[in-house]
Amino acid sequence: MLKAKVNVTLKKSILDPQGSAVEKALRSMDYPVHSVRIGKFMEVTLNEESKEKATQVMDEICRKLLSNPVIEDYTFELED
Amino acid sequence: MLKAKVNVTLKKSILDPQGSAVEKALRSMDYPVHSVRIGKFMEVTLNEESKEKATQVMDEICRKLLSNPVIEDYTFELED
Numbered sequence: 001m002l003k004a005k006v007n008v009t010l011k012k013s014i015l016d017p018q019g020s021a022v023e024k025a026l027r028s029m030d031y032p033v034h035s036v037r038i039g040k041f042m043e044v045t046l047n048e049e050s051k052e053k054a055t056q057v058m059d060e061i062c063r064k065l066l067s068n069p070v071i072e073d074y075t076f077e078l079e080d
Numbered sequence: 081m082l083k084a085k086v087n088v089t090l091k092k093s094i095l096d097p098q099g100s101a102v103e104k105a106l107r108s109m110d111y112p113v114h115s116v117r118i119g120k121f122m123e124v125t126l127n128e129e130s131k132e133k134a135t136q137v138m139d140e141i142c143r144k145l146l147s148n149p150v151i152e153d154y155t156f157e158l159e160d
Contacts, residue, residue: 001114007085007121022122022146031141034081034125041087041121042102045114061111066102 002046002054006076008067009039042066054078082126082134086156088147089119122146134158 010016016037023036044061048054058076067074090096096117103116124141128134138156147154 005087009121009123019122026124026141026145029145031137032127033141034127035123036125037123039121039123041089041119042099043089043115043117043119044106045116047112047114057111061106061113065106065109 003079004044004058004076006042008074083159084124084138084156086122088154
């Protein structure tokens with residue numbers, strides 16, 4: 001089995017109200033915060049042994065289902 | 081400035097209904113998925129130059145504010 005760690009984040013050009021709220025809260029508590037962006041983190045374990053095949057499957061799953069390509073970017077890394 | 085990439089996930093012992101829903105959906109589309117766990121991903125940029133100080137600040141922020149230690153675990157890594 002292979003495990004993929006996926007990060008889905010809003011594109012830089014998209015306003016992140018959740019991130020801004022957390023940013024203001026942290027600053028109000030005097031933490032040295034410049035900016036905060038919030039996204040989704042997913043761990044997907046695949047019944048797959050080949051890294052090449054797993055990469056193809058994960059690319060498709062991320063593009064079609066786990067992210068909205070219009071407003072989000074995704075990255076993933078495979079672990080043994 | 082230093083950037084911290086934070087992952088907040090539910091503890092293994094905690095049921096993840098969101099992850100189970102995505103897991104079932106992906107399996108129903110014949111993807112070779114064994115399991116899915118969903119959490120939060122945050123990018124926190126700090127007005128801090130020292131990695132040591134940034135690590136301390138991030139530990140405190142994660143423990144006190146960005147995660148619920150009763151049901152969640154957190155990990156973070158610092159980038160230049």
